[in-house]
Structures are given as structure tokens and as C-alpha cells.
Amino acid sequence: MFIAGGTNLVDLWKYNLLHPKLVVDINHLPEHRRITELEDGGLRLGALVSNADTAYHPLVESRYPLLSKAILAGASAQIRNMATNGGNLLQRTRCYYFYDADVPCNKRVPGSGCPAMDGYNRIHAILGASGECIAVFPSDMCVALAALEAVVNVSGKNGGRRIPFADFHRLPGDSPEIDNILQHGELITSIDLPEKGFAQNYSYLKLRDRHSYAFALVSVATALELEGDTIRDARIALGGVAHKPWRVREAEAVLVGKKADEAAFTAAAEVLLTGAVGLKYNAFKIELAKRAIVRNGMMALHPETQLPGAQPSA
Incomplete structure (x- = not known):
């Protein structure tokens, strides 16, 4: 090894x-x-x-x-x-x-x-x-x-x-x-x-039992390319939910051409979680993942709010 x-x-x-x-x-x-x-x-x-x-x-x-x-x-x-x-x-x-x-x-x-x-x-x-x-x-x-x-x-x-x-x-x-x-x-x-790094609109959200040194219950990486408030390209990947990082391109396609708002991210979340199966103790992760996708999508519109000490935009 x-x-x-x-x-x-x-x-x-x-x-x-x-x-x-x-x-x-x-x-x-x-x-x-x-x-x-x-x-x-x-x-x-x-x-x-x-x-x-x-x-x-x-x-x-x-x-x-x-x-x-x-x-x-x-x-x-x-x-x-x-x-x-x-x-x-x-x-x-x-x-x-x-x-x-x-x-x-x-x-x-x-x-x-x-x-x-x-x-x-x-x-x-x-x-x-x-x-x-x-x-x-x-x-x-x-x-x-x-x-x-x-x-x-x-x-x-x-x-x-x-x-x-x-x-x-x-x-x-x-x-x-x-x-x-x-x-x-x-x-x-x-x-x-690749050259395209989505440096203008991005967010990584990790939901876990404690703030540091803990693995994700659900994590979301969101990368957006915007023209005004319209989404021209989108990437969403989930962690903590599968045997590998989870992407569904159909969910990202739902966002293209749409206004970047909660309604669009909610629609994408539904597609991304299609087929999700919860067991006795982890069924909560399905709804948690959907909410995390929406929250992280909105955070990606204002990545400056992720900087240490930054205050959320109004």
C-alpha cells in the first residue's frame, strides 16, 4: 500500500x-x-x-x-x-x-x-x-x-x-x-x-452535529453562472448522502434559464432527491437535504456573506 x-x-x-x-x-x-x-x-x-x-x-x-x-x-x-x-x-x-x-x-x-x-x-x-x-x-x-x-x-x-x-x-x-x-x-x-471555476457565485454548506471536526449529515456544493438574476449554468453536488458525491444533471438543467430564487432551487432539489430512501434513523436527511439545497443556492447569490465576520445581505 x-x-x-x-x-x-x-x-x-x-x-x-x-x-x-x-x-x-x-x-x-x-x-x-x-x-x-x-x-x-x-x-x-x-x-x-x-x-x-x-x-x-x-x-x-x-x-x-x-x-x-x-x-x-x-x-x-x-x-x-x-x-x-x-x-x-x-x-x-x-x-x-x-x-x-x-x-x-x-x-x-x-x-x-x-x-x-x-x-x-x-x-x-x-x-x-x-x-x-x-x-x-x-x-x-x-x-x-x-x-x-x-x-x-x-x-x-x-x-x-x-x-x-x-x-x-x-x-x-x-x-x-x-x-x-x-x-x-x-x-x-x-x-x-477546468478553467471554469464559478468564482463569482458559489457556496459550500455542511450540516453536521457539531461545528468542527465532524462529518456531514448533508453537505452541498453549489456553483452558479448568472446573467443578471438569470441562471446560465449550474452545478449542485451533495455529500453525506451516498457512496460517492451525488450529482444529477437533470436537476441542474431545471435551473438553467430560470430566475435565481427559492422556487427554482426548490424545484431542483425535488429532482436531485428523486429516489431517495430513508431508513429508521436517517429518513430526516431527505428533507434536510432539500432544505440545504435551497439554502445553499441562495447563499451562492451572495458568497461574500461566507467570509469570516461577514453579515448576511439584506
């Missing part, structure tokens, strides 16, 4: 959930520790750049503020100083049952069962789940990357390839132990952001 920041790998090792025979430290690879501009106007984020250095990088803050806000909503300052961009994409679920080696878990031991189905499932999935697994993907950074339509660059023994972000993570289906489409031995080298 590869180790960079180690903020998830070491935890899993300590919890007796991973037993790597060989750990390869990749921190000495300097070419993956840079943030560079691309010829097409985009930005390349090295896989070994820390989450903190990415969030506070001047080009990320100015051109992709949605990504900066999402990263800073995750974990703690100490963890962000260690965690890497590549590792953020590869972190495992924070399901209570997955982290308990003494109980069954289909993600940990395929075919052993999923206690969350009938157990305490408050933090679990309402979209894209299967009869094998209802865990959710915990990343904040990845929700913003999904909305921005990033591309993941990987390298392996068969050469390199570019993976659209929407295709990188997978839903559980019958094999919940497989989180993404990386092949054995492949390494994430960088993440490419």
Missing part, C-alpha cells in the same frame, strides 16, 4: 482493519507536490500537496473558492496539514460498523452482512445504496471537485490515464468493498481543474 499523509491509512491500521504486508512511502516524489497552471487555463493539483496548502493557495482561493471552502470545512487544521489531495479521494467510509472489527461489514469482509441496515443508521445513505451497503463517502473536498468537474490523473504499470471525477468513485452494488475504479498498483498523480 502507498502512504502519503497517512491520516486514514494509519487509523485503519490501528483499528486492526488493514494489514498491509508492504507500505511504500511516496512523499519523496517532488513532481506530485506542486500546484501548476495548465495551458488550457485550468489548474493542476499535485496529489501530494496537503489539503491545507491547496485550500490556501492564492490561485485556488481566487479562481476556485468553492474548493477552498469545502476543504476548510473538513477535518481539523492539524489533519488538513498532513492529509494529501490524493489521499482525500481514497479515504474510506466513516461508518461505525466498518470501523468495528468485531461486527460484520460487507465493505470490510464481503458477504458477512450489513448491521447498519437494521441498526443505528443515522449517518447513512439515502441515495445510491444497495442491499449490501448503505455507507456514505465522507470527503468534503470531493463534493466540490464533483461540482467543478475535475479530472483525476493516475499512473500505473500500463501507463497513465485520465478519469473524469464523476466516474472515479463507484456505488456499492454487489461489491461495496470496491470504492473506486483504480486498478491494482495505480497511483493518483494529480487532479486537474
